[in-house]
Amino acid sequence: DQQVKQNSPSLSVQEGRISILNCDYTNSMFDYFLWYKKYPAEGPTFLISISSIKDKNEDGRFTVFLNKSAKHLSLHIVPSQPGDSAVYFCAADSGGSYIPTFGRGTSLIVHP
């Protein structure tokens, strides 16, 4: 039973355009959400997070949107760059857990 779902295994975008990666969750206890980026043969690296008290968090080219009523979050990358090509994992945890639950990841390819 997947509590964090990334239904698109892959996404292809042209350089300069917007990349939108989606994530859905089922556990209403989740109150903190994170995005990680992973290059081949490397460990995941933290990208951006959002608390459930917010609906948007922005960091440079990266913005995460949270829709609690829909149990949905998305990561927007604009403008997309070839160096953004990687696997992006959505993760969620609750204040009492401290153990993030990860989705299966979405492989983003940004074409020059």
Next chain:
Amino acid sequence: GAGVSQSPSNKVTEKGKDVELRCDPISGHTALYWYRQSLGQGLEFLIYFQGNSAPDKSGLPSDRFSAERTGGSVSTLTIQRTQQEDSAVYLCASSGFAGTGGGYTFGSGTRLTVV
């Protein structure tokens, strides 16, 4: 060290053998996590150590899996009598405090292949 170090980076073992995977967390980090990523799957939680507290072993898939953390620093994940379904990338992460995943730093992982 500057980051989380895992060894070996790659391990090929025969079915039925035991393997040990090592994780050196960032110095001073009190929380340590083991995850694994099987082909086409997400990161699956295995075990969590926090300071001197009893570890949270709720993610270990079977009693063939065990882990320890000596002196609150280095951790070893042991898989006994390996099976082909154990083949995965095993990732270790550490954090200076529990919660808020932005504080987790992952190692590069150990790719385990059971033949």
